[in-house]
Amino acid sequence: EVYADFAATTPMDKEVMEKVFANADEFGNPSSIHKIGKRAKARLEQSRRETAALLNANPAEITFTSGATEANNLAIRGIVSKYEHPHIITTEIEHASVLNTYKSLEDVAEVTYIPATKKGAIDMEAFRDALREDTVLVSIMLVNNETGVMQPLYEIGEMLAEHGAKLHVDAVQAFGHMGVDVKDLGVDLLTLSGHKIYGPKGIGVLYRKNDVVLSPMITGGSQERDRRGGTENSMFIYAMAEAMKKADAERTMRTVKEMQLKEKFLNAMTHAEIPFEVNGDVNQAASHIISIYFPWTEAEFLLTALDMAGIYVSGGSACSAGTVEPSHVLESMYGNDERVKKSVRFSFSHLMEEAEIDTIARALKEIYERLFIES
Ligand code: PMP
Secondary structure, three states, X not given: OEEOEOOOOOOOOHHHHHHHHHOOOOOOOOOOOOHHHXXXXXXXXXXXXXXXXXXXXXXXXXXXXXXXXXXXXXXHHHHHOOOOOOEEEEEOOOOHHHXXXXXXXXXXXXXXXXXXXXXXXXXXXXXXXXXXXXXXXXXXXXXXXXXXXXXXXXXXXXXXXXXXXXXXXXXXOOEOOEOOOHHHHOOOEEEEEHHHOOOOOOOEEEEEOOOOOOOOXXXXXXXXXXXXXXXXXXXXXXXXXXXXXXXXXXXXXXXXXXXXXXXXXXXXXXXXXXXXXXXXXXXHEOOOEEEEEOOOOOHHHHHHHHHHOXXXXXXXXXXXXXXXXXXXXXXXXXXXXXXXXXXXXEEOOOOOOHHHHHHHHHHHHHHHHHHHHHO
């Protein structure tokens, strides 16, 4: 079996898991005022300091959530609720946790969706045209989860520095693959997810610059400085900070390995004479993700054939309830093109072996030839 779907989720790092188990006796409620509570609180705040340091932020700017979906919701809803019918800019290629949040807010906010170009990055001209004096919030991801293409965040950050609109960045697919420094990027809100960086599922981070006021989405106790009620998931918060520290320490090793795997994959397919094209600009992509257009077959068929061969990847399409919906990302880039239905996402990890790349290329070759001979 070959798993090449690390953008969907990563396995938990064994060392991080061992540390979590070793600390499992620290079960106290961080809000309790006795010593056991205080010890839990101390460890929670230690994790918050470590998380903040890795993003070049202050501990008070970090909120732990149940994942990036909640963090994106909190960032967006927390800002939107402060204004009377505000103007907001986002992009057509955001993750569903951003896109569907805005869709649900269209009654109370005016939302402009910026398309991507064929290179996979957003159309900066369209962005410049969309930016108004009364725009209060801009939501744009750092690395697209389907194509891996990095978005022009530095350019946007610079533009907004003079403007005053808040910048919200989904950095879920970026952390661990490139430097994520909130001051460098000029962001006001930034989100991360545990399970994309070899931490647990169900834990996320929202960075919120100290001058940004957010209304809470989950009301309850005064945890997380009144921004999120509910007893903190202290075990996973600890795991998140440990996973982040390791991802940061190993970043060069991991990205070099991922880039080598990606290059090997492209070379192997070329060598095997499998017709393909890369979606988006390969030179602008993060190290671990690549989206490939196979002109000779539908993605739905290819995913099934690969699955049968024990190779696990993702469509450029999101599968829901057994139906394959065209990818909104590829649609934004290429319009109504057959490419949208014939693309597959491969996402790699430093944990993979080079031989696994050969296995994937061989399986693709076999599927291609089988189709070719049968038809
Ligand atoms: N944003 C992006 C870019 C993602 O890839 C994902 C995970 N698919 C999320 C947000 C949601 O993260 P979580 O699963 O932690 O809610």
